[in-house]
Structures are given as C-alpha cells and as structure tokens.
Amino acid sequence: MMSAVLEKVRTQGNEARYGAIRIDDVVKIYDPEGAAVMAVDHCTLDIKAGEICMIVGPSGCGKTSLLNAIAGFHDITSGAIYMDGEMLCGPGKPKADPGADRIVVFQNGALFPWKTNLENVAFGPMMQGKLSKKEIIEKARSMMADAGLSGTEHNYPGEVSSGLRRRVEIVRALMNDPKVLLFDEPYRALDSLTRSVMHESLLDIYYKNKVTIFFITHDLEEAIFLGHKLVIMTTRPCRPKKVLEVDIPHPRDYSVLTSPRFRELLEETASVVHEEARKSFASGEKEG
Numbered sequence: 346m347m348s349a350v351l352e353k354v355r356t357q358g359n360e361a362r363y364g365a366i367r368i369d370d371v372v373k374i375y376d377p378e379g380a381a382v383m384a385v386d387h388c389t390l391d392i393k394a395g396e397i398c399m400i401v402g403p404s405g406c407g408k409t410s411l412l413n414a415i416a417g418f419h420d421i422t423s424g425a426i427y428m429d430g431e432m433l434c435g436p437g438k439p440k441a442d443p444g445a446d447r448i449v450v451f452q453n454g455a456l457f458p459w460k461t462n463l464e465n466v467a468f469g470p471m472m473q474g475k476l477s478k479k480e481i482i483e484k485a486r487s488m489m490a491d492a493g494l495s496g497t498e499h500n501y502p503g504e505v506s507s508g509l510r511r512r513v514e515i516v517r518a519l520m521n522d523p524k525v526l527l528f529d530e531p532y533r534a535l536d537s538l539t540r541s542v543m544h545e546s547l548l549d550i551y552y553k554n555k556v557t558i559f560f561i562t563h564d565l566e567e568a569i570f571l572g573h574k575l576v577i578m579t580t581r582p583c584r585p586k587k588v589l590e591v592d593i594p595h596p597r598d599y600s601v602l603t604s605p606r607f608r609e610l611l612e613e614t615a616s617v618v619h620e621e622a623r624k625s626f627a628s629g630e631k632e633g
C-alpha cells in the first residue's frame with residue numbers, strides 16, 4: 346500500500362494551505378496567585394501549514410501545556426497564539442475556543458465501544474448536521490478505505506487490533522476537516538515494532554490529508570523519522586532550545602532509518618536532548 350501512496354504524493358505535491366500556527370512569546374503559569382508553576386516561558390514558534398512539527402523535551406517541561414493552549418483546553422498567561430493569522434488566544438482573550446479545526450487525537454479509549462467503527466467515524470459530522478446522512482456515510486467509507494480500514498466498518502473497536510483502532514481514531518478526527526491535529530505521545534506505550542508500523546500508517550494517512558500536525562514525543566528517532574521540523578524544548582519552563590528542519594525528503598519509509606543523514610541528525614540532536622534531560626533530572630522533575 347505504501348508504494349501506491351508514495352506515487353500519489355509525488356504526483357500531487359503538498360497542497361496544504363491552512364493550519365499555520367504561530368506561537369508568539371507565550372507564557373503559561375499555573376496557579377499564578379499561589380504556587381505559581383511556570384510551565385511555558387516566552388515560547389515563540391512558527392509551524393507552517395501542513396507541516397509535521399515534532400516537540401521533544403524532558404518530562405514535565407511544559408509540552409502538554411502548550412498543546413492544551415492551542416487546543417483551547419486552558420488559558421495562557423501572556424503572549425498569543427495565531428492560526429492562519431487569526432488570534433486564537435492572546436491579549437484580551439486568554440483562552441482559545443476549542444474547535445473542530447484543531448483536534449486532539451486521543452489514541453486510546455476515546456472511541457465509543459458500543460458503536461461500530463463506521464458509526465464512530467461518522468459521529469462528529471452526524472452531530473454537526475451539516476451534511477446529509479448519506480453524504481456522511483459515503484465520506485466515512487471513503488476515508489476509511491483510504492486509511493486501509495475497508496472491511497472493518499461494521500466491526501466494533503474492541504474487535505480490531507489496537508493498530509487499526511488508532512487509525513479509526515485518526516480518521517474520526519479527519520472527518521471534521523481539521524486544520525491541525527494535536528498528538529500527545531500517542532505511541533508511548535507501544536513496543537518498537539508496533540510503533541514502526543504506526544509511524545508508516547500515520548504518514549500514509551498524512552500524505553492523503555495534508556493537515557498540520559503538532560506531535561509531542563520523548564522518542565528522538567520517532568521525531569526525526571516523522572517530522573518536517575523538530576523542536577527540542579528546554580527543561581521546565583519550556584521554550585525552544587533548538588529548532589531543526591529535518592532535511593530528509595518526504596514521502597519517507599523505513600529505509601530512512603538506516604540512511605546516513607538520519608544518523609547524522611540523530612547524533613546532532615541527541616546531546617541537546619540528553620543535556621536537557623539531565624537538567625530536568627537534577628531539578629527533580631518526575632516522569633509524568
């Protein structure tokens with residue numbers, strides 16, 4: 346399947362026009378009147394429309410706080426976040442409105458177990474009621490087919506493998522035509538073999554739906570393999586310590602992992618990540 350996808354990408358190019366995120370001098374302090382925990386410290390970052398931006402940093406440094414601010418799950422203390430030039434949150438509006446244009450993909454357990462995969466995928470648009478039921482089912486079937494989920498439409502999530510369930514989660518998010526997908530360590534608990542299949546599967550879906558991806562991980566190899574951009578955060582409070590454009594062309598497959606450039610990038614970044622992890626350990630941050 347991968348080769349067919351690669352061919353499609355080569356001929357189509359990258360047509361994403363929406364979903365550019367600008368994080369402008371953002372500060373996030375929890376409980377400002379009390380414990381005053383600073384999680385994000387004057388963080389500035391530009392993510393292009395359709396870019397896969399990988400965020401790496403020590404445990405507890407503030408990565409999820411940034412993701413939650415983009416999603417509109419909590420406010421920011423100062424600074425601003427823009428999407429396609431429009432302010433999501435900032436002066437006078439500390440919290441972004443959550444919306445279908447920015448979706449957090451919960452990779453485990455967010456599907457309704459009593460609904461079939463097709464019903465899960467169709468659920469959001471059915472609730473919105475903008476399309477007819479027939480149109481929604483057609484779209485859901487077509488997107489599921491594109492993601493290699495044909496034949497699983499009438500299964501319940503509990504009846505398919507965890508890998509397929511994770512695809513269903515992503516397709517369900519994509520049904521809402523989001524501009525940005527937000528992932529928080531989705532593959533953390535998986536063994537490396539399953540994880541490698543997940544990576545190709547995610548890219549496979551991404552190549553057909555060029556949304557912007559904001560992806561938090563602890564795994565540097567994962568970050569370099571998937572990302573157009575790699576942002577290494579400082580220990581808490583986080584801000585970018587190093588931003589690297591990963592100059593390995595997309596579409597990528599697993600042969601990239603053994604390429605000299607991949608190894609070079611890994612060496613170039615490992616010491617930076619390690620240095621921050623040591624600082625974090627020394628300051629007593631715990632694994633979250």
Ligand SMILES: Nc1ncnc2c1ncn2[C@@H]1O[C@H](COP(=O)(O)OP(=O)(O)OP(=O)(O)O)[C@@H](O)[C@H]1O
Nearest residue numbers: 375382384403404405406407408409410411632633
């Ligand atoms: N609601 C909250 N109230 C107070 N402090 C919080 C709250 N949420 C998070 N924090 C603190 O803010 C800091 C950053 O947390 P955050 O979850 O953003 O880090 P992270 O980089 O995503 O961590 P991990 O990699 O372990 O998931 C941590 O010290 C955490 O304890």
